[in-house]
Amino acid sequence: MNYLTAPLTDVDNPTRTLQAMGRVARGYSRIFAEGRHADRLSPSGHIRRTGFDLRLMVTGSEGVADGVRAITLCRPDRTPLPRWTPGAHIDVFTPQGRQRHYSLTGDPADVGSYRIAIRRLPDGTGSVEMHRLRVGDLLTVRGPRNAFNFAAAPSYLFLAGGIGITPIAPMVRAAAAAGAEWRLIYTGASRASMPFVDELVALDSSRVEVRPDDECGTPDVAEMVSHASARAAVYLCGPTGMLDAVRSVRDVAAAGIELHSERFSPPPVVGGQRFTVALARTGTEVEVAADETVLEAVRRVKPDVRYSCRQGFCGACRVRVLDGEVDHRDRVLIGEQRDDSMMICVSRAADRAVLDL
């Protein structure tokens, strides 16, 4: 399938049938999740779940680079999975109930399985659990969803840093399959730590540059961007520093280059002020520093607080606000939802907020 010309389907652009199903699901949610008798009809679990969930089985777990495992997921009965487009991700609920989101990094034409890749982080409780998965384990998965859409463009420059290759790889394959003009610059700490190098180089070695830091030095972002032709689309996923550096390259806007990016780590707090949050269920008061998020501060006293994207778009960290004025910085809550809730991974309080935690 050519993803550059084919209309997006299902989750991205729902048909009338899917829209009708969505209305039915919303009605169900109103009765069983939000209605007066919701507690009795839907006893609360570790994490509140709404929307369509899949129960998938691990059918493969393979080391693909130092500290990185690729996990393959299928339905237990091997029936087809929902379709996805390059840039999409799924939310995975780990065996201990943590919610994490991972980019789909396999072939979108393969409706029999999903492939994700996870770098094990030193303090990453979720990534440690994911690395321990064995073939046959069952996981609850939500999605796929796409917040990093791949669109048609005259040419492409793909920039990936480390595990940021995961959403970029399917885009590169789609561009190659479509016969588009493209180039990939792939950076990472060392060659051994960079997943999928061989399969990407095999697409067209003349268009793929692999630049491990220990061989090539610290990436020169301005030089990397200079490879984009006028009116090119630049797709970028990597560490926060790399994204900020690309945005600050002045020629990007001047040359009419379209920049599309996704972070795999939280954005830095901008314009933050120090404030306090009170956790109503325990009476604990937590100071939130000017340069940290509420989530980071709360995790010091409540390490099991739920979260996933840490960027204000997945909804996992939504918390009821019992008192206080909130500076909403998320992309999830709309209208009245902002009256009594906040996404603690990005939103802040003016002075003091009381949270239902």
Ligand code: FES
């Ligand atoms: S963790 Fe995703 S919105 Fe906060």
